[in-house]
Amino acid sequence: MVLKKRLPSRPISFEVPVVPRAPRSSRRRVQHNRIADCKHLCPIELLASLAGKLLQESESSSASNNASDENDVLALCENGIKEERQDVDKPLKVESPEQGSWEESTSIAERCSECKELKCKFENYPQAESDHSQECTSVISGAKPVVCSNIELGDPCTRSFAGILDDGKGDVSLESANRSSFKHLFRDRAVGTNDPEIKLRKRLYGDPVRLTSFSGHKTGTNLVNRDDDKNFSRSNKRSNRIKSFRYHQKIGDHRTRKLLSSKYWRAAPKLWDCDFSKADGDAKAMFVGYKRKALLKREQHPGGLLYKKRKLLDRSSIITSDGVISRESNSNLLQKSLHIDKDILLEGGTFDSVSGSQPLHRLKDANVKFSIKSLKIPELFIDVPETATVGSLKRTVVEAVTAILGSGLRVGVVLRGKKIRDDSRTLLQSGFSCEENLENLGFTLEPVLEKSQQLVVSEDPPLAVPTEASHQLISVQDANVLNIGASDAVAEQHPLTDPCDHVVDNPREDIPSITDNSVDNNSPDCTAIVPLAVVQMEPLATVPPDQKNKRSELCQRRIRRPFSVTEVEALVHAVEEVGIGRWRDVKLCAFENADHRTYIDLKDKWKTLVHTASISPQQRRGEPVPQELLDRVLSAHACWTQHQGKHNAKQAVRKMVEAEVGAEGIKVGGS
DNA sequence: ATTAGGG
DNA sequence: CCCTAAT
Known part of the structure; x- marks a missing residue:
């Protein structure tokens, strides 16, 4: 056979070098450092007391009391920044899952030109999200997506809802406040223009909504999710957000979803290094910025994205x-x-x-x-x-x-x-x-x-x-x-x-x-x-x-290990020798020592090689395979495909012969 | 365990 | 590479 003529008597055996194992100690180094700092304790306390007050009043009052509440808050915050009602509402709106697109959020942020910090965080938002995208699925159950929009109210140092109540009033029975009350306190009120808490937070930290989003990352403190009247879950806010998206974002914001679950999800670059650069207010620009700031180059993960x-x-x-x-x-x-x-x-x-x-x-x-x-x-x-x-x-x-x-x-x-x-x-x-x-x-x-x-x-x-x-x-x-x-x-x-x-x-x-x-x-x-x-x-x-x-x-997907030219050559040789469809033999023949190459891998590789050989060089990716090898791939593939039946017969014969020989060998050995 | 194919 | 169905 033509192929045989140029084939070596034996296939080239490809051996994979043993990869030295790195010392385990070098694999990771964990440092336990500091406890999150809670610099804004004061404000928290403030909120706590306020919460307690609101709680008490909520039973009998509704929105009408917001004004007074607000006044209280304002009175407590001397340095607050006056903010427009719309500013309060908009952020919330943005956060709303249904409309929660980063673009919108961005625009909101832009409007809040006074909040440098907010902007800063905003810029990092994508990172933050991606950073914990893995946690996306770690969602607090029972958290209504809608609530998510308000969850962001927490500030870097905010404690859990319960904590707040406790701080302010000691053991406050949750029961004491009926659901509607809680609603007023933590949801409706939050949404409301006059929500004192929001204003307070704004005064203290800038846009409360946004701050919460990043607080965890930046300060390492806790986020509080006051997401639901009934659920005081403390969890990764992002999680909530994501969850909400899943539930409600039928009309998905593709971009957002992609951000959350795709390429950004894992990026955690510089989360703690808040960059106070100004947000340009453009979502796209921000994203670009994010990418630009990415500390690490992401691995090209050909097969991994989708x-x-x-x-x-x-x-x-x-x-x-x-x-x-x-x-x-x-x-x-x-x-x-x-x-x-x-x-x-x-x-x-x-x-x-x-x-x-x-x-x-x-x-x-x-x-x-x-x-x-x-x-x-x-x-x-x-x-x-x-x-x-x-x-x-x-x-x-x-x-x-x-x-x-x-x-x-x-x-x-x-x-x-x-x-x-x-x-x-x-x-x-x-x-x-x-x-x-x-x-x-x-x-x-x-x-x-x-x-x-x-x-x-x-x-x-x-x-x-x-x-x-x-x-x-x-x-x-x-x-x-x-x-x-x-x-x-x-x-x-x-x-x-x-x-x-x-x-x-x-x-x-x-x-x-x-x-x-x-x-x-x-x-x-x-x-x-x-x-x-x-x-x-x-x-x-x-x-x-x-x-x-x-x-x-x-x-646990295996790591991608592109075939080297050497491996390709070994594969080609082996296939030329044993033919296609006998991947186990190919494996034994040329990759016996390459544990990471299974016969399935070899089969797949051959498949890709055939494909690669059939496309134009411009369309090929990855490490270029010598045309010579590709030519051999095509010829070998054609040959074996065409004569598959014949070869199979031959193989069968060969096997029988081998078996006989083996048997004889055993006999001989035995005698 | 292998093979063959689709994804 | 993964996943499966079929051997």
Whole structure:
């Protein structure tokens, strides 16, 4: 046969060099630093007292009292900045899921020219969002999307709702305030023009709505989500936002969704380095700015951006499993335990893509150093009867947290939204490149607990979709619960996004990963410090652990390892030798020692090679394959395809012969 | 466990 | 690369 003539008697065996394993110690460095600082305690106290007052009055009064309340607030704030009513309303409106597009928000921000900080945060907003996109799925159940718009009221140091009440009035019974009262206090009032709290916050921190959005990132303090009359969940605000989107954003803001779940989801660059540059007020411009500021170059993730719907779901669930306890917890314990700031510093040599033919000597010098900016504890699922006192609620939370911390936490590594469970893998093998993937790296604090903790059993079961009934509950529950009911909707709404490579909370970014070419690679900081400290935790399982792990495991996509020319050549040789359709043999023949190349991979590669050979060179991507090899691919493919039957027959014969020989050999050996 | 294909 | 159906 023609092919045979030029084929070596034996296929070229391709061997993959062994990748040295990096010392585990170098893989991560976690520094426990400081507890979040709460500089604005005073204002908080103020709010607390105000809240208490409002609470008392709310029963008998409604909007009519807002004016007086406002006056009170104003009286307390001497340095407040006068703001127009419209300013108050607009931000809220912007936040509203239904209309919540970043563009709108931006315009609002623009209007608030006085709020430098706001603007600053605004600019970073995309980052912030993306930073925790993995947590997207970690949503507080029962939180109405609508409420989300008002959640942002919290300021950097705001405590949980309960905390506020408590601060102001001690053990205030939640029951004392009926639902409508709460509504007035935390939702309706917030929306209202005269809402004292909003104004106060504005005075103190600028636009309250916006501040909340970023507060967590910037200050490392907690965010308070006063999202619902009934749900005082403390969770990642972003989570709420996302959730709301999922529920209501039928008319999706594609851009937003993409932002949340796709390429931005994992970026966490410079979140803590607030840039006070002025927002230009243009959403696009802001986004551009974001990209421009990106510290890291995102890895080109050819196949990672778009995942199948199913994949998304899986990932979503995974990410969801990564609940987050916002650092803004009212609990001191939480704050102390959870506020771990760190800086991620990446330095060292260059990582080569893990290509079998890549030189390895460089790897030895490639050290990755990083610090973790923050660690978050998994979300807790806590249902508290409405008759519970705030004090009891606080205690409950503390107990829950204590329980978790007490039982120990383990650190998980998330790369591109996927958990890297194989501890034996090196960073390199895991696809961790200091140059490319830092922003895709995240850590999780995973409770060792097997069961979710339902600290308090309430009369109302957790609701996947908030209903009036949920108003009676104070719950911080596992996003998983929510997602169960919303998974479909989510899938439909995010068909093109990659959570993982959004991950993750997403669940992460990937978790979904998601990189896309649009990512700015020109960032001067690309290889600089990478603040990628998206720490996530698996929420206490509300779902059987094994299930979660299973899912997580399934979602752990292998790192991409482009075939090198050497490998391609080996493959071509092998195929020329054994023919197509016998990938196991090809594997044994030329890639026996390349554990990362399965026969399926080889088959796939051959498929792509055939395709590559059939397209114009201009259309080809990646490392160029010598035309000579491509020609051989085509000829070999044609040959084997054409004579498949014949060859199969021959192969069958050969096998029989081999078998006989083997048998004889055994006989001989035996005798 | 492999193979074949679609995604 | 992933996922599956079919062997």
